[in-house]
Amino acid sequence: MATTPSTTKKLAAEFLGTFVLVFGGCGTAVLATSGEPGVGVGWLGVALAFGLTVVVMAYAVGHISGGHFNPAVTLGAAAGGRIAWKETPYYIGTQLVAGIAAGAVLLLIASGRDGFSAKDSGFASNGYGDRSPMDYNLLACLVIEVLLTAIFIWVILGATDTRAPKGLAPLAIGLSLTLIHLISIPVTNTSVNPARSIGVGLFAGSDAIAQLWLFILAPVAGGLIAGFTYAFLLGDDEAVSLPEAMES
Numbered sequence: 074m075a076t077t078p079s080t081t082k083k084l085a086a087e088f089l090g091t092f093v094l095v096f097g098g099c100g101t102a103v104l105a106t107s108g109e110p111g112v113g114v115g116w117l118g119v120a121l122a123f124g125l126t127v128v129v130m131a132y133a134v135g136h137i138s139g140g141h142f143n144p145a146v147t148l149g150a151a152a153g154g155r156i157a158w159k160e161t162p163y164y165i166g167t168q169l170v171a172g173i174a175a176g177a178v179l180l181l182i183a184s185g186r187d188g189f190s191a192k193d194s195g196f197a198s199n200g201y202g203d204r205s206p207m208d209y210n211l212l213a214c215l216v217i218e219v220l221l222t223a224i225f226i227w228v229i230l231g232a233t234d235t236r237a238p239k240g241l242a243p244l245a246i247g248l249s250l251t252l253i254h255l256i257s258i259p260v261t262n263t264s265v266n267p268a269r270s271i272g273v274g275l276f277a278g279s280d281a282i283a284q285l286w287l288f289i290l291a292p293v294a295g296g297l298i299a300g301f302t303y304a305f306l307l308g309d310d311e312a313v314s315l316p317e318a319m320e321s
């Protein structure tokens with residue numbers, strides 16, 4: 074009979090998973106998209122990097138913590154009855170610390186190249202208006218972040234539902250995150266995750282920091298919308314925790 078992981082182990086799993094997600098995804102954007110021949114992986118490579126980090130870490134530690142790695146996922150899971158609300162502050166706090174730690178390590182590595190500037194490069198931060206990769210306005214960026222976060226949480230809740238095929242949840246979740254990035258990198262550089270946005274945004278200069286509010290508010294709104302509506306829209310035969318679902 075499996076034992077329930079302790080809170081400490083759950084938070085350790087969330088820290089590791091969030092760190093790898095932010096470092097792996099944003100690290101690809103910062104270190105491997107320089108545009109030099111044979112080096113730049115482009116937006117497709119960045120989208121794949123984010124998806125792959127979720128797949129590997131969900132398989133690695135999802136059975137311990139549920140594999141949230143994202144405050145919006147934690148809030149959506151709580152709204153959908155998959156995690157107790159009292160646990161959310163601990164999860165979210167851990168995710169934010171892990172994201173910032175990943176951003177700091179990435180900055181240390183990136184700064185090893187002469188002439189590197191986190192502010193000038195953008196440092197994989199999110200933005201709207203003149204900080205959007207293709208100059209999308211605030212409303213467009215707000216709508217896409219809310220919508221895609223909601224879709225992401227619906228996928229997570231659906232893939233971990235007791236009615237879903239067993240053992241495939243990490244693949245579905247990782248592929249959905251890849252698709253989300255393919256859609257929205259040109260618009261916002263893709264957040265759908267406040268820990269990812271804060272983790273690198275804090276190091277990208279005052280303009281990036283001034284726009285962080287959108288990439289906190291929109292994913293949180295999208296996560297809550299999906300969490301509160303999942304059972305109404307699709308039914309829920311049995312509310313199980315995400316760690317239990319990942320073990321299935």
